[in-house]
Amino acid sequence: MIIMEHVCKSYKIAKRNAGLSEACKALFCREYEVIHALSDVSFTIRDGEMVGYIGPNGAGKSSTIKILSGILTPDSGVVKVDGRIPYKNRMEHVKEIGVVFGQRSQLWWDVPVIDSFELLKDIYSIPKETYHANLEELTELLHLTELLRSPVRQLSLGQRMRCEIAASLLHSPRILFLDEPTIGLDAVSKIAVREFIKKQNELHKTTVILTTHDMQDIEALSQRIILIGKGKILLDGTLDDIKRGDAGIDETVAELYRAYDI
Amino acid sequence: MLLKIKGAVRLYWHYLSINVRCAMQYKTSFFLTALGQFLVSFNVFLGIYFMFRRFRAVDGFTYSEVLLCFSVTLMEFSLAEMFARGFDLFPEMVRTGSFDQVLVRPQNEILQVLGSKFELTRIGRMLQAVVMFWYGVSHSGVDWSFSKIATVIFMLIGGCAVFSGLFLIYAALCFFTLEGLEFMNVLTDGAREYGRYPVSIYGKKMLLVTTFLIPYALVQYYPLLYLLGKDSRPFLIYVPLLAVWFLLPSYALWRFGVRHYQSSGS
Numbered sequence: 001m002i003i004m005e006h007v008c009k010s011y012k013i014a015k016r017n018a019g020l021s022e023a024c025k026a027l028f029c030r031e032y033e034v035i036h037a038l039s040d041v042s043f044t045i046r047d048g049e050m051v052g053y054i055g056p057n058g059a060g061k062s063s064t065i066k067i068l069s070g071i072l073t074p075d076s077g078v079v080k081v082d083g084r085i086p087y088k089n090r091m092e093h094v095k096e097i098g099v100v101f102g103q104r105s106q107l108w109w110d111v112p113v114i115d116s117f118e119l120l121k122d123i124y125s126i127p128k129e130t131y132h133a134n135l136e137e138l139t140e141l142l143h144l145t146e147l148l149r150s151p152v153r154q155l156s157l158g159q160r161m162r163c164e165i166a167a168s169l170l171h172s173p174r175i176l177f178l179d180e181p182t183i184g185l186d187a188v189s190k191i192a193v194r195e196f197i198k199k200q201n202e203l204h205k206t207t208v209i210l211t212t213h214d215m216q217d218i219e220a221l222s223q224r225i226i227l228i229g230k231g232k233i234l235l236d237g238t239l240d241d242i243k244r245g246d247a248g249i250d251e252t253v254a255e256l257y258r259a260y261d262i
Numbered sequence: 263m264l265l266k267i268k269g270a271v272r273l274y275w276h277y278l279s280i281n282v283r284c285a286m287q288y289k290t291s292f293f294l295t296a297l298g299q300f301l302v303s304f305n306v307f308l309g310i311y312f313m314f315r316r317f318r319a320v321d322g323f324t325y326s327e328v329l330l331c332f333s334v335t336l337m338e339f340s341l342a343e344m345f346a347r348g349f350d351l352f353p354e355m356v357r358t359g360s361f362d363q364v365l366v367r368p369q370n371e372i373l374q375v376l377g378s379k380f381e382l383t384r385i386g387r388m389l390q391a392v393v394m395f396w397y398g399v400s401h402s403g404v405d406w407s408f409s410k411i412a413t414v415i416f417m418l419i420g421g422c423a424v425f426s427g428l429f430l431i432y433a434a435l436c437f438f439t440l441e442g443l444e445f446m447n448v449l450t451d452g453a454r455e456y457g458r459y460p461v462s463i464y465g466k467k468m469l470l471v472t473t474f475l476i477p478y479a480l481v482q483y484y485p486l487l488y489l490l491g492k493d494s495r496p497f498l499i500y501v502p503l504l505a506v507w508f509l510l511p512s513y514a515l516w517r518f519g520v521r522h523y524q525s526s527g528s
Contacts (some may be wrong), residue, residue, distance in 0.1 A: 101359075124367075
């Protein structure tokens with residue numbers, strides 16, 4: 001159970017105009033601008049739900065994920081994940097979650113994938129039996145047999161993403177955060193990733209929160225959509241709620257963005 | 263608690279082994295860099311050598327005594343660089359956001375940052391230091407005893423702690439700004455360079471600063487006096503261990519930084 005109530009988060013960002021003289025001036029006196037990444041965000045996600053979290057760039061999606069995974073501390077509001085406060089009991093909390101940042105790798109670049117997995121086994125103190133059972137299952141579902149022994153730098157993006165997802169599930173987390181998991185993938189890999197996420201949710205009742213710009217991801221995966229724009233929750237409902245007539249999903253969402261002026 | 267420490271040590275070894283495996287992927291590069299490190303330090307050695315061709319002693323220290331001093335400082339620095347290099351690369355971690363990855367793992371942040379990079383090529387510098395140390399030992403006429411060997415070991419421990427503390431401060435500052443951190447090199451690389459000679463030659467003020475503020479003198483000057491028999495008070499054996507206190511403020515600053523962490527965009 002994930003509860004967010006009236007959560008606000010703002011960043012202080014240094015600003016300056018272009019040019020060398022401006023850069024020198026900024027050295028001595030900085031101007032800051034406060035950016036409200038999240039203002040009064042509230043939602044509840046039940047166990048085993050799959051939720052698509054969408055919104056334009058800079059809407060606050062990543063900030064939400066980072067707060068829920070204990071990386072950032074909100075300025076105000078209540079955050080509870082299975083009764084824990086992520087940023088207060090970081091260690092306890094992160095044992096129970098898996099996080100995939102689509103644009104960053106958690107695997108060691110120069111060594112075979114299996115070496116990174118073995119390290120994760122120690123990091124999460126996964127019992128031997130659990131580790132082997134999980135590894136076997138993930139290898140089968142994500143077709144990793146061929147990949148496990150190749151160095152990460154020799155994998156294609158699609159292959160690497162499959163390994164990343166496996167890496168974040170080795171410790172059987174109850175909740176999985178996916179931040180743009182299909183970014184830059186080809187059609188085959190995308191479908192493979194989607195299929196897997198779906199199966200994971202059905203088999204293990206893993207709660208999945210997924211941010212994406214790919215509306216096909218949403219269509220394939222989530223019954224529920226949360227739309228965020230300029231740090232505010234604009235819509236919380238099902239895909240059918242927002243569909244009008246037989247317009248495609250991309251048009252529908254673009255229309256939605258326009259309607260909310262985000 | 264004991265189980266936790268055991269787990270941490272195990273994980274640390276695992277990190278070390280994965281780093282070795284990474285380094286071995288590029289063997290030629292590894293050996294060339296190590297050789298380079300060896301030669302760079304050899305240069306410094308030559309510098310001291312030629313200097314002593316002209317002067318017989320500096321502030322009462324002879325050639326081999328200065329070598330002994332420098333080699334110990336170099337060993338301390340190389341060890342710290344090998345094992346605490348992760349902090350040196352920390353700005354990159356903050357900039358690219360891979361520190362987020364660290365925060366979503368159920369392990370101590372420092373352990374993970376340390377594990378992220380071991381600079382094993384520093385073995386070259388270490389080797390140079392060991393050669394110099396051996397030369398210094400055999401020519402300075404030190405009367406070796408159990409307590410003197412202990413002093414050297416304590417010097418290495420204390421020195422490693424001081425340099426690691428500096429690296430930790432450097433990393434902690436990254437939480438507040440990513441610009442202009444070069445000035446920290448004055449303290450780290452600078453200390454290595456100035457550590458060639460016993461701190462006392464730089465004057466009384468410098469000695470005070472390095473005794474109480476950044477405790478280089480505790481791991482270099484005072485125990486050196488004991489080693490060379492210039493001062494035989496036995497408490498000097500343990501003085502290098504006092505330098506470990508330096509890790510406390512460094513750690514406090516780091517904790518403060520982690521709480522201040524803002525993360526970078528997606």
